[in-house]
Amino acid sequence: xxxxxxxxxxxxxxxxxxxxxxxxxxxxxxxxxFKQLSDGDDVLRREDFLGISSLKYNPxxxxxxxxxxxxxxxxxSCEGRANEIDFEEFLVVMSHFKPPCSKxxxxxxxxxxxxxxxxxxxxxxxxxDGLITLEDYRHLVEELLSRSGALGxxxxxxxxxxxxxxxxxxVGHRLLSNFDIESRxxxxxxxxxxxxxxxxx
Amino acid sequence: MFSRMAPRGRSGLGRSLAELGxxxxxxxxxxxxxxxxxxxxxxxxxxxxxxxxxxxxxTSKKSFPVLGIKYDDVSVPFEISLWVLLAxxxxxxxHLIPRLxxxxxxxxxxxxxxxxxxxxxxxxxxxxxxxxxDRIFFLCLLPPIILDAGYFLPIRPFVENIGxxxxxxxxxxxWNAFFVGGLIYAVCQIAQxxxxxxxxxxIGILPxxxxxxxxxxxxxxxxxxxxxxxxxxxxxxxLVFGESLLNDAVTVVLYHLFEEFMESGSVSAVDAILGLVSxxxxxxxxxxxxxxxxILAAFTSRFTSHTRVxxxxxxxxxxxxxxxSAEVFHLSGIMSLIACGAVMRPYVEANISHKSHTTIKYFLxxxxxxxxxxxxxxxxxxxxxxxxxxxxxxLTSTVVLCLVAxxxxxxxxxxxxxxxxxxxxxxxxxxxxxxxxxxGAIAFSLGFILHSEHKKIFLTAIITVIFxxxxxxxxxxxxxxxxxxxxxxxxxxxSINEEIHTRFLDHLLTGIEDICGHYGHHxxxxxxxxxxxxxxxxxxxxxxxxxxxxxxxxxxKLEMKNAIQMVESGGGSKLNSTFPSTVSMQNIQxxxxxxxxxxxxxxxxxxxxxxxxxxxxxxxxxxLQKTRQRLQSYNRHTLVVDPDEEGxxxxxxxxxxxxxxxxxxxxxxxxxxxxxxxxxxxxKPGAENVPTIKIDLASPQSPDSVRLLDEVVQDQGLTxxxxxSSSRAYKTSGxxxxxxxxxxxxxxSDPGPDVDDDEDYDDDEPVPT
Numbered sequence: 007x008x009x010x011x012x013x014x015x016x017x018x019x020x021x022x023x024x025x026x027x028x029x030x031x032x033x034x035x036x037x038x039x040f041k042q043l044s045d046g047d048d049v050l051r052r053e054d055f056l057g058i059s060s061l062k063y064n065p066x067x068x069x070x071x072x073x074x075x076x077x078x079x080x081x082x083s084c085e086g087r088a089n090e091i092d093f094e095e096f097l098v099v100m101s102h103f104k105p106p107c108s109k110x111x112x113x114x115x116x117x118x119x120x121x122x123x124x125x126x127x128x129x130x131x132x133x134x135d136g137l138i139t140l141e142d143y144r145h146l147v148e149e150l151l152s153r154s155g156a157l158g159x160x161x162x163x164x165x166x167x168x169x170x171x172x173x174x175x176x177v178g179h180r181l182l183s184n185f186d187i188e189s190r191x192x193x194x195x196x197x198x199x200x201x202x203x204x205x206x207x
Numbered sequence: 208m209f210s211r212m213a214p215r216g217r218s219g220l221g222r223s224l225a226e227l228g229x230x231x232x233x234x235x236x237x238x239x240x241x242x243x244x245x246x247x248x249x250x251x252x253x254x255x256x257x258x259x260x261x262x263x264x265x266t267s268k269k270s271f272p273v274l275g276i277k278y279d280d281v282s283v284p285f286e287i288s289l290w291v292l293l294a295x296x297x298x299x300x301x302h303l304i305p306r307l308x309x310x311x312x313x314x315x316x317x318x319x320x321x322x323x324x325x326x327x328x329x330x331x332x333x334x335x336x337x338x339x340x341d342r343i344f345f346l347c348l349l350p351p352i353i354l355d356a357g358y359f360l361p362i363r364p365f366v367e368n369i370g371x372x373x374x375x376x377x378x379x380x381x382w383n384a385f386f387v388g389g390l391i392y393a394v395c396q397i398a399q400x401x402x403x404x405x406x407x408x409x410i411g412i413l414p415x416x417x418x419x420x421x422x423x424x425x426x427x428x429x430x431x432x433x434x435x436x437x438x439x440x441x442x443x444x445x446l447v448f449g450e451s452l453l454n455d456a457v458t459v460v461l462y463h464l465f466e467e468f469m470e471s472g473s474v475s476a477v478d479a480i481l482g483l484v485s486x487x488x489x490x491x492x493x494x495x496x497x498x499x500x501x502i503l504a505a506f507t508s509r510f511t512s513h514t515r516v517x518x519x520x521x522x523x524x525x526x527x528x529x530x531x532s533a534e535v536f537h538l539s540g541i542m543s544l545i546a547c548g549a550v551m552r553p554y555v556e557a558n559i560s561h562k563s564h565t566t567i568k569y570f571l572x573x574x575x576x577x578x579x580x581x582x583x584x585x586x587x588x589x590x591x592x593x594x595x596x597x598x599x600x601x602l603t604s605t606v607v608l609c610l611v612a613x614x615x616x617x618x619x620x621x622x623x624x625x626x627x628x629x630x631x632x633x634x635x636x637x638x639x640x641x642x643x644x645x646x647g648a649i650a651f652s653l654g655f656i657l658h659s660e661h662k663k664i665f666l667t668a669i670i671t672v673i674f675x676x677x678x679x680x681x682x683x684x685x686x687x688x689x690x691x692x693x694x695x696x697x698x699x700x701x702s703i704n705e706e707i708h709t710r711f712l713d714h715l716l717t718g719i720e721d722i723c724g725h726y727g728h729h730x731x732x733x734x735x736x737x738x739x740x741x742x743x744x745x746x747x748x749x750x751x752x753x754x755x756x757x758x759x760x761x762x763x764k765l766e767m768k769n770a771i772q773m774v775e776s777g778g779g780s781k782l783n784s785t786f787p788s789t790v791s792m793q794n795i796q797x798x799x800x801x802x803x804x805x806x807x808x809x810x811x812x813x814x815x816x817x818x819x820x821x822x823x824x825x826x827x828x829x830x831l832q833k834t835r836q837r838l839q840s841y842n843r844h845t846l847v848v849d850p851d852e853e854g855x856x857x858x859x860x861x862x863x864x865x866x867x868x869x870x871x872x873x874x875x876x877x878x879x880x881x882x883x884x885x886x887x888x889x890x891k892p893g894a895e896n897v898p899t900i901k902i903d904l905a906s907p908q909s910p911d912s913v914r915l916l917d918e919v920v921q922d923q924g925l926t927x928x929x930x931x932s933s934s935r936a937y938k939t940s941g942x943x944x945x946x947x948x949x950x951x952x953x954x955x956s957d958p959g960p961d962v963d964d965d966e967d968y969d970d971d972e973p974v975p976t
């Protein structure tokens with residue numbers, strides 16, 4: 007697990023807390039996890055993620071891992087992909103999953119919603135050109151159904167096509183306009199605790 | 208006799224003359240002195256009335272009786288049918304008067320009718336049959352309503368909010384019971400009403416607590432009846448409704464507990480602990496019994512592929528057995544019924560035919576609707592029937608205490624609950640939850656079977672509270688909801704995109720939780736689903752369907768629905784009617800250029816002449832055969848061969864064809880100018896096997912090609928672009944130049960009205976994937 011310092015939170019943590027909105031305690035816990043995943047290193051690589059055993063049942067694990075290395079998630083102006091990320095970038099990606107606080111103005115709520123949607127958009131858009139094509143969508147549906155095996159490409163194609171058709175049909179074509187993403191895409195970070203038995207691999 | 212008809216003032220309606228006639232007939236029969244109680248207890252009356260026709264017979268010579276009256280043999284079914292008929296006619300009548308049913312909720316009207324009928328019966332015969340006996344209520348009237356609620360329970364919101372619901376149901380009800388019981392005892396001791404013949408201070412603490420426990424439970428029937436009409440948002444609905452369902456366990460335990468204590472006379476600490484244990488047993492036992500029967504039902508449905516006709520019967524029978532079995536052991540019947548319905552639903556629906564599904568849905572709706580109507584009418588009748596002991600102090604203090612207890616309970620609990628919730632409950636939410644705590648017939652029935660000496664005063668108080676909540680709260684909740692601008696239920700149909708993203712989010716959040724290393728909510732849900740998929744589904748679902756994932760099942764259901772809708776709305780023959788709902792490229796433009804004010808009708812565009820329309824129809828007809836093979840792969844029937852569903856084969860194909868047609872006949876706007884849309888669609892027969900309709904798309908330089916990333920920045924939705932490279936199914940011409948300039952093909956939407964009266968949520972998993 008590496009040597010964990012039990013000193014008071016370093017100054018970077020305060021900065022990070024301000025930048026990402028996590029509390030100091032949450033940052034400490036996530037830092038522990040970061041260190042655990044990266045084997046004491048200061049950067050995380052793709053192989054580190056592949057070591058998480060429970061992730062292997064996840065049909066979209068590739069996309070999830072890629073999302074961590076997608077520079078567009080770190081800040082709106084960056085492009086391209088990274089091969090390794092440091093703790094700050096790790097936190098920024100995680101901050102997309104923070105639950106919204108109760109007292110928020112409408113403006114803030116809209117911003118948060120857009121952030122989360124942008125994250126998902128980036129996940130769908132695998133080639134990074136800012137557009138999601140039918141192929142991307144088909145790929146997504148195929149992955150979602152990949153665990154079920156028997157049904158093959160035809161049905162997933164049909165579903166993706168139908169979905170695209172639906173988008174094309176809606177007025178002003180707002181996908182997911184009724185989808186409360188700000189209340190659904192959340193993880194309870196406060197309860198996050200690195201479980202000692204949770205080893206990699 | 209007819210003079211008594213005058214007070215029945217619904218004669219204003221001309222068209223309900225026939226109904227009025229039926230009503231008169233019904234009343235006539237009732238008043239004819241042949242009214243019998245549903246209980247065998249009052250069978251003594253039968254004899255007196257039998258005498259009448261009997262004596263007539265005896266006076267004449269003993270010839271062959273050509274016509275005679277033999278009422279007593281059919282009396283009970285006849286009586287029951289009359290009541291049910293009356294209830295249904297009432298329901299019919301109320302919906303014919305739209306103004307009334309908008310202002311007053313149905314439950315109030317029904318109670319009033321019950322009062323009226325009770326009054327008439329009382330005037331006529333000086334006594335009223337005790338129709339709302341507990342046996343009839345608990346065995347016949349309540350189960351259909353609860354089964355309907357349980358079978359169509361929206362699982363996802365229910366499970367997501369289960370913590371909150373349990374807190375309200377258990378802790379809230381306990382708080383209410385003790386608060387009301389305790390304070391009413393205090394009031395009784397203090398109050399000295401010299402005008403009343405009842406000595407309130409006689410009422411001991413235990414009867415008061417018993418009374419408190421009866422009156423504190425929120426009633427599912429009343430909540431359903433009122434909340435259904437106000438269309439409140441899903442969260443609040445499931446909170447109040449879930450609470451009303453789950454507090455049954457608490458009520459049952461408290462009731463039996465206090466009754467036992469009253470018998471035995473003394474209470475000890477051990478008894479209190481036993482009470483707690485008993486609560487756990489009642490609640491969990493009920494759920495287990497229900498789950499057991501649910502699994503049995505699911506397993507049975509696996510083998511019903513050859514006897515489709517009795518499939519619905521299994522569902523009903525197993526559920527009823529679950530209820531009865533739970534009642535045998537004094538477990539919570541309501542929880543058992545809910546558990547049974549919720550557990551069996553995903554598996555049964557995967558196994559049964561579409562027709563059976565419809566049957567189950569409509570039978571449940573029908574029975575629950577009739578039951579609800581009957582319950583309210585009987586409440587009215589029973590009010591007139593019972594002896595009442597009016598004690599203003601007791602009554603007013605009960606009502607006030609109930610309200611106060613509810614408010615304090617909700618506010619206090621929300622404060623605690625909000626610490627654990629992601630989506631906090633606002634003050635508005637709290638108000639609605641508190642205000643929605645309606646009492647109903649369950650409280651009345653429990654009061655009815657009391658063996659206390661103070662039964663009458665308790666019953667009067669219970670009735671007062673019920674009337675108050677149903678009338679005052681029921682009537683005012685709708686305007687209050689409007690006033691407070693509480694979020695309403697959005698009526699949108701569940702779209703396939705939402706479904707895809709729901710699944711996607713589930714996997715995403717599970718993945719993130721795994722990366723964080725914390726075994727949260729999603730992690731366990733995922734584990735449960737994997738277990739379900741691996742073992743349970745294989746056992747309980749027949750054949751190939753067991754491997755069908757959630758998304759595909761949803762997709763097929765949607766297809767089916769669309770296909771049926773299309774046929775119902777006239778299908779392909781109404782090409783013109785599809786045009787008004789065309790969504791065009793123009794709609795993307797407005798975000799960039801002009802305000803999106805285009806209404807569907809303005810985009811209407813019958814540019815296709817009659818001749819072209821005919822040609823298109825001809826093409827469709829001739830090509831249906833050729834495309835049959837190609838489309839087979841999309842068809843549900845490759846998964847499961849179901850002889851019953853061959854009819855839908857054609858529908859799906861037809862719809863496929865329409866979809867293909869939609870893709871081909873595209874409307875593109877010519878541009879920035881008005882909302883008018885120009886199209887050029889022409890038929891080009893002969894190209895390849897299938898004559899296709901080619902479209903002259905706008906040139907790449909036109910502003911039709913839209914940068915969709917702009918969309919994302921400006922809206923808050925995800926938008927997608929379509930590639931120009933099409934699949935074999937969509938033969939559009941006019942390829943683009945590279946990814947950058949993608950044209951979005953605006954297509955015809957589904958013809959026909961989007962009438963989706965499907966109230967059920969299509970979550971099929973016990974814990975949704």
